[in-house]
Amino acid sequence: MAAKPSIPKGTRDFSPVEMAKRNYIFNTIRDVYHLYGFQQIETPSMEMLSTLMGKYGDEGDKLLFKIQNSGDYFSGITDEELLSRNAAKLASKFCEKGLRYDLTVPFARYVVMHRDEITFPFKRYQIQPVWRADRPQKGRYREFYQCDADVVGSDSLLNEVELMQIVDTVFSRFNIRVCIKINNRKILSGIAEIIGESDKIVDITVAIDKLDKIGLDNVNAELKEKGISDEAIAKLQPIILLSGTNTEKLATLKNVLSASEVGLKGVEESEFILNTLETMGLKNEIELDLTLARGLNYYTGAIFEVKALDVQIGSITGGGRYDNLTGVFGMAGVSGVGISFGADRIFDVLNQLELYPKEAVNGTELLFINFGEKEAAYSMGILAKVRAANIRAEIFPDAAKMKKQMSYANAKNIPFVAIVGENEMNEGKVMLKNMETGEQNLVSADELIAIVKK
Template identity: 55%
Template sequence: MSQKPSLPKGMRDFGPMQMARRNYIINSIKSVFEKFGFMPLETPAMENLSTLTGKYGDEGDQLLFKVLNSGDFLSKTSANDFENGSKSMLPKISEKGLKYDLTVPFARYVVMNQHDITFPFKRFQIQPVWRADRPQKGRYREFYQCDADVVGTDSLICEAEIILMINEVFDHLGFEDYTIKINHRGILSGIAEVIGAQGKESDLFVAIDKLDKIGLDKVCDELIERGIPADAVEKLKPILTISGSVQVVINNLSGLLGNTEAGKKGINDLSEIFSHVKSLGLENSNTAVDVTLARGLSYYTGAIFEVKINNVSIGSVSGGGRYDDLTGVFGLSGTSGVGFSFGIDRLYDCLEELNLFKENTQTFSQVLIVHFDEDSMNYGLSVLSELRSNGIKSEIYPDQTKLKKQFSYADKKNIPYTITIGSEEIKSGKLALKDLHSGNQESLSVDEIISKLKGA
């Protein structure tokens, strides 16, 4: 009995149409990264488990896909190991794991190659990562990450360039209504100090970050539940409701947090970033200072970014921030950097929801050669060769069959043009070029067809 084919849970195939759209997104991002001087990097699918474990917290360690040692992987184990459970067993049967993200392998690469790298080191990486998570809608066990980082500099020009790159990528993809939310770790620490919640920062930040989802009243309730005094929560309320233009928010924060060292640093950094953005020629940067943004605070130490496309059902599509010590865990301390990533799957969903995919992103061949018989098919092969040598994506229907079937093939594959060849066309050298969208047809020489299709 034949086996019914299936995929492992949480894995996906991408058909030709999806791949064309994904490649359109990836190529748009890649061209902007390269334009800004970022260099491509790839790291292997597998890393040593010693590289990966302990970097993502206990939950992350649980979600690592472990790879069994090749050969007789049980030969080094004993009955005792079985009895002692997986913690005792694992080191003896698995030394490697699939990578969980792109950041830890990047840090490992930087440390291993520190003497060959030119710092500041600007790299981008677009690769799949794997997590043994419970699959559900929008959450997969294999998915792509798309990261860009600069390490080896404290310069805030890097943050300004991130704002420029996000604007340029979104401009290219056709998004018009989006917000790049920015905050700073120093501003959050300054808030904690001003309201008298030092030592309770993590409770404070976790609750503040939910403001968008649950509203101010529920955030305040949660803060009190987490043991933050009621008077501190009262002092916090007016800070969380600050809004307005970037300059208005910065001015308000200066008045409230200017006497705290951390707050002052955060405000000065943001002012400098926006000054660089202006010097780099971007007037409308789609940015907003959001004092409630508190993502990734276990490792971000400076500016924090999160990007939301407005009027879509999807959450954030990009995020990042500055970190002081990416490589310290591998023995190279004091390497400051800043990075951010685009969510390719989320961008795909937003483009689909807003109907922004261009038709030409789904076109594989520009023209199909259609023929009546063996002679016209053989003549078509020489025409095909000329088209391809001029860089035109083209194909010939490979079988001799009815014209209707050949035209149906072009239609299903979204091929915009056909060239029909019969005995008359072979005699005259004038071939029938048909535009399948408009229905217009004209008789042209091969050279005329090439110049028309190159201009199409």
Template identity: 65%
Template sequence: MAQTPSIPKGTRDYSPEIMVKRNYIFDTIKNVFRLYGYMPLETPAMENLSTLMGKYGDEGDKLLFKILNSGDFISNIPENELLEKNSIKLTNKISEKGLRYDLTVPFARFVVQHQNELTFPFKRYQIQPVWRADRPQKGRYREFYQCDVDVVGSDSLLHEVELIQIVDEVYRCLKINVRLLINNRKILAGIAETIGYPDHLTNITVAIDKMDKIGLDNVNAELREKGICEKAINKLQPILNLQGSNQEKLEKLQDILKDSPIGLKGIEELTTVFDYLKELDIKTEIRLDLTLARGLSYYTGAIFEVKALDAEMGSITGGGRYDDLTGIFGLKNMSGVGISFGADRIFDVMNQLDLFPKNNTTTTQILFVNFGNKEEKFCLPLLKQLRSNGINAEIYPEPAKMKKQMTYADKKGIPFVALVGESEMQEGAVSLKNMLTGEQTNMTIEEVIHRLQA
């Protein structure tokens, strides 16, 4: 018996109906990106592991999908090393490439590699799949698409403001109610400094970034496991639980972090961003959240996260500033900031809330019923005329029974059917049937075009 085909866990097939919806999301996001002067870019699905490793922290490195070297990759490995069964050591010798974990590190690699060809500030958008060896669960996949927009070569905070505008515009167009959370890694560094653990910034940020997933008690337990003393943990609690408006939180932080230059710098940057935003008609709620840390270790300034308000889903957009990322590849003093829209999670939210346009799944606007060879020859020029006017049109490929052709149109959600028989050919007309109302009217092809373009 033949084995039933399947796909790997954490991946999905996309039917034509789903692809039409996904393309609606991609097109909406692309259009907004273009409004702000960003240009398209693509990079390879796989990168050298030397490019990827060490850029996402220890937890991120564990989630990289590694690709085995071609050929007989085991033959050159000493037998004693095989018997050791040290998978990490062995992987380094049999795998030199991996699937990209995100689009930001490959982007930084591209900038360094092509720096002499680019005009800075360099603004690009990129919509491609990424892969993570994560445990599949609701809203979390092993293969998923990211829609990234980044700018490098400028440390102006106007870019942070621009990214917030892009978030506001994208979700307004998609009709998703969202909240944008914002923080600054410099503030987090200042907090680590203030509680006496400046060298434990990564451990602290990785822990508190899980606050909304595991709760405060478990965050504190993780901090203890990482070697943070009880006194420091107690000192951290009121900071993480700061209440009030964004302005009030910043004022309280000003006092708490008064002895931390890096913390005060983060406060200054966020204050500047909020001051710019006062001049703009931003509809999205923006909240300063001190538990927002974003675990990726390359962030150095502002960090963002966006959550849907009307659906149960994790972050659907996230990003931040990464002053040091290109420096890892040898290009110093190249500040960058970007944000990534999670297309798969956005799709799930829109499906859950029924936000896709009702006519969005229809690709064919009109189907010509096939009555035979003579009618086919008559209809082909009409189809060409419709398509030249931007109308999606097709003809049933064979003169099947009328019921079968109508069922085809109905199942595909085609709104109009054209019937052209002997009398219509003699009159040079088309009998246009509205599949929703059942109304049928004789028209010229010019009138059909006008009707479908209305």
């Protein structure tokens, strides 16, 4: 007996109903991006490993899916190297390509390669899958979609403001209540500076970013493990646990960071973003959160994260400012800022809260029953009219038993069924059945269209 097929852990199949829901998510996000003047691009699923490596920090590099070279990938490798069983070193010889980890680094590569064709500032969006060799768990997948929007070639903080408006608009359209969290890497750099650990900024931000997941004691233990002094850890406590309104937090930070030029710059940027958004009438809460660190090395300014308020799940949107990203590809001086919606987590949240509008998941609206060749030919003429009226309709392809055809309509949740027999054809009409109420009416093609559209 053949083995039952399976799929890799951390990946999923999606049914027609699930795909309708996913397309509702993608289309909602796409429509909002268009409202703000963003244009769509796509990049390949695989990139050169040289493009990807070193952009996500050591932890990110470990999560890259590497693609084995085709052909004789042993050529050029010595027996000594093979016997060393050094996986990382061998992978670098066996693999030249990898699946993309996110959409931002490929976008930076795209900007550098196509710089002569691009008008700056360049506002692009991208909706494509990404891959991470992560441990699968609830809300965390190895293959998932990101829906990114980025602006490159502009230093203006109005870009950050508009991205937060996009986040607010998208989640308002989904009817998901969220908290938009904002911080600034310059503030974190300033904190590292005043506690005397400037050279440990990456270690500090990676640890702080885990506060929600592992708690304060474990964060402190990790900081100590990274060689940060007890004195510095003690100084860090009141800062990462800072509470109060956004205005109160900013006022405290101005005092705490008074000796740090970079730290004050981060406070000033955060103040502009928060004060401008205050006048925009956002529907969702926005909070300055100093524990937000976004562990990726390339962020240099404002950083964002979005948490759903009514569901226990990780962040469902994130992003930030990355002034230096294109520089690693030989194009210095191009500032960028972007956000990424986690479509798969949004899918789970909408499912848990049952927030999909009915029209988003409905497929076929009208099914024509097939009683035979003559009846099918008559139905096809009306079917063409129905589809021209933008009604999703189909005819059962075989002249099967009525019970089977009605079961098909029920299984697909088709709300209306058109029945055409000899009597209906003689009168030039159709018997229309409402599957929910069971009501039947003899109607013309135009009347049928009006009823179904209503």
